[in-house]
Amino acid sequence: MKNELFNLIDKLExxxxxxxxxxxxxxxxxxSELALYSAEKARHSCEKHHGxxxxxxxxxxISSYCKNDCYYCGIRKGNKGCQRxxxxxxxxxxxxxxxxxxxxxxxVMQGGEDAYYSDxxxxxxxxxxxxxxPDCAVTLSLGERSRESYxxxxxxxxxxxxxxxxxxxxxxxxxxxxxxxSFEERMRCLRDLKEIGYQVGCGFMVGSPYQTSKHLAADLxxxxxxxxxxxxxxxxxxxxxxxxxxxKSGSADLTVFLLSxxxxxxxxxxLPATTALGTVDGKGRERGVLSGANVVxxxxxPLSVRKKYxxxxxxxxxxxxxAQCVADLKESMKEIGYEVVTERGDFKNK
Ligand code: SAH
Numbered sequence: 001m002k003n004e005l006f007n008l009i010d011k012l013e014x015x016x017x018x019x020x021x022x023x024x025x026x027x028x029x030x031x032s033e034l035a036l037y038s039a040e041k042a043r044h045s046c047e048k049h050h051g052x053x054x055x056x057x058x059x060x061x062i063s064s065y066c067k068n069d070c071y072y073c074g075i076r077k078g079n080k081g082c083q084r085x086x087x088x089x090x091x092x093x094x095x096x097x098x099x100x101x102x103x104x105x106x107x108v109m110q111g112g113e114d115a116y117y118s119d120x121x122x123x124x125x126x127x128x129x130x131x132x133x134p135d136c137a138v139t140l141s142l143g144e145r146s147r148e149s150y151x152x153x154x155x156x157x158x159x160x161x162x163x164x165x166x167x168x169x170x171x172x173x174x175x176x177x178x179x180x181x182s183f184e185e186r187m188r189c190l191r192d193l194k195e196i197g198y199q200v201g202c203g204f205m206v207g208s209p210y211q212t213s214k215h216l217a218a219d220l221x222x223x224x225x226x227x228x229x230x231x232x233x234x235x236x237x238x239x240x241x242x243x244x245x246x247x248k249s250g251s252a253d254l255t256v257f258l259l260s261x262x263x264x265x266x267x268x269x270x271l272p273a274t275t276a277l278g279t280v281d282g283k284g285r286e287r288g289v290l291s292g293a294n295v296v297x298x299x300x301x302p303l304s305v306r307k308k309y310x311x312x313x314x315x316x317x318x319x320x321x322x323a324q325c326v327a328d329l330k331e332s333m334k335e336i337g338y339e340v341v342t343e344r345g346d347f348k349n350k
Contacts, residue, residue, distance in 0.1 A: 023217035042260035042292030045267040055345030057106040058099035058300035061309040066112025074239035083308040110141035123156035130157035164203035168222035201230030207250020208236040229347035234276030237312035252281035256291040263292030298323040
């Protein structure tokens, strides 16, 4: 058995593809020795494309208002305890100004699905960022919108879009979301974003309620086939004011193992070591990078709102998670042999 698992890692490295059953076998039977083996191969594969560079993205959390009621998420509409806020164009531009001075060349605007941000409002903000910072990339992470809306935002200058698929299995998707949200619509959005020309990121939570190894295998297969430019994964973390308040959080060990598999599937993908990983494990970000991640997304939101964008309990937003502490981040990446760079860090098709 043990040999068989190591052979599967070799096969994945060589062919960038495994069967659903093979993925499932790896996920069900991995041990620390196998994870180390896979991480080493993942680092090697990442280095071939990106050297030892780590790209940084300034994350601006523009709104905690959301019309959706995802069972896992702390800013869901039904959470009466969530403090709501939204940033104005001026707020967002001042985050960009600060971020630019700190060396950020990608700004990510993320938020709940908040009707205040109409196409008109967003196009104006995007246009202004691109006018002031023509050398920067703008990434959006604002949930599901119509194809026309995605097209308008792309025309206004948005370069990338992050929309996690959350799970590639319809039945599982329906256990994580209320009826108003559908798996088909999520997939429609991802397809549209890609067709329009965005660099697209999908992704999922590790250890979300009801998740099985079969679901995770399907997530890996989905990444193989959809071939996103970016992929964000992090452990599910319980939030005390959601329907999943009594569910267990996901594991950092499994998350970093999956990161290494994703790197082997897509050697040139942009793969962040996420905030959720850094929240469940104080060394999560470093462990992520040592397993093949090559992106970190420090928090650039105004300090006054950081505690209000609580997707899950104890979400970190200060220390090295803070864009203002990028010097510390540089230092800790240097200690493990990596260099934080200022360049935009676009997806490169090689
Ligand atoms: N409204 C946007 C942004 C959502 S927040 C959208 O729909 O894309 C970004 C991601 O945080 C989500 O896609 C989800 O995967 C993750 N997330 C939400 N709640 C979480 C939780 N409790 N634990 C871990 N990750 C969570």
